[in-house]
Amino acid sequence: MKETKLATEHMDKKIEKKRFSTKTLLIIGGTIAFVAVVIYGYTLSLKKVYSADADKLTISKVEYGDFEDVVLLNASVVPLTSVIVSSSEGGTVAQIFTENGASVVKGTPLLRISNSNAMLSYTSGQTAATEQINQLRKSRLDLEQNQRVLNQDVLDVENSLKTAARQYRLDSSLFAKKVITLQEFNKSSQDFEYYQGKLKIVRQAVKQENQSRKMQLAQIDQSMGQMNESLEMIRKNIENMTIKAPVSGKLSSYDPVIGKSYNANEMIGKIDVLQGYKLQAGVDEYYINRVKEGQTASCEFNGKTYNLTVSKVIPEVTSGQFQVEMVFKGAAPDGLRRGLSLQTKLTLSDNSKSLLLAQGQFFQSTGGSWVFLVTNGKAVKKNVKIGRKNYLYYEILDGLQKGDEVITSSYDQFNQYDQVDINK
Secondary structure, three states: OOHHHHHHHHHHHOOOOOOOOOOHHHHHHHHHHHHHHHHHHHHHHHOOEEEHHHHHEEEEOOEEEEEEEOOOHHHHHHEEEEEEEEOOOOOEEEOOOOOOEEEEOOEEEEEEEEHHHHHHHHHHHHHHHHHHHHHHHHHHHHHHHHHHHHHHHHHHHHHHHHHHHHHHHHHHHHHHHHOOEEEEHHHHHHHHHHHHHHHHHHHHHHHHHHHHHHHHHHHHHHHHHHHHHHHHHHHHHHHEEEEEEEOOOEEEOOOOOOEEOOOOOOOOEEEEEEEEEEEEEEEEEHHHOOOOOOOOEEEOOOOOEEEEEEEEEOOOOOOOEEEEEEEEEEOOOOOOOOOEOOOOOOOOOOOOOEEEEEEOOOOHHHHOOOOEEEEOOOEEEEOOOOEOOOOOEEEEEEEOOOOOEOOOOOOOOOOOOOOEEEOO
């Protein structure tokens, strides 16, 4: 009975079982880790993340201060006035009389151009013009000869009229005294009237001929003038085959060699008129709508600051730049010479307070429309609005605040990513 009771009590006792074994926990833990990796990978597939070392990035802080609206230029010293030397006729160099860098006076021969086709054309034109001039001179002589003939005719008729008049007066007296017959008197009368009429006709013809001769002579003189001008032009063109200095100064950009060909009006060299200097510089096309004549600039030379004014803006863009010319306010510094390079600040407008972000290569990747904003070791894209720029800073108009940190180095490696994790 006792054993049965013990057995019964033992069977009524609740046995507590262990919920998870170690093996089960390991399986569950592995599953959770796998799922987490999958979820993380899926997250990365949705959001592109780039990992970068901090020492390979440039991170700049947004500041608030004076924005100096200037452009830093590398300007070259050039003569205040330069005159281009060219040939009106193309050809090859046949003879060189001087060299680059030489000081020349106006009219100094520089070189001689040879062009057989042009010379043949000039010679033919010269011959044709000379023949036309000779023909016009002959026409003038013919007109003058014809005028002399007409004048002689008038004299002959006038002389005949005088003779007829004397005879008429004599016969009138004789006929009145009945010394001569009526028939003889009528002949004298008819001769007198005939020569009177003939003189009127001859004088009228001479008058008309004189008017015509004047017109023809005027046309001949005009044509001869044109022919002489053509001959003079041909002579000048032949003379122009020898290129001469158009002004006095110093020869530059001049490098002809025997046999070198030049096209018509192609630059052969320059003559720098030694009357002062100016600065010339290339400006990034970004500023093409902001640079204007009359703006001020400054440069340093031999420890002194000199002020300048923009005198000319050349808007043609070449290789991403346009050209400006600046003249000194007052006298140019002593010691300047052609080719010197001076760092020059061109002022576009007065200083103003603004948010400032240091310049960097990021601009080439984004065009200034967005940046990577750094927060807690991660950088994400942030849309911004950039205004003006100078040689140090961009002006931030919207999207950033003072103290924000931005990656300003190149984005070329990760501009397609949404986030940059910065490894320190």
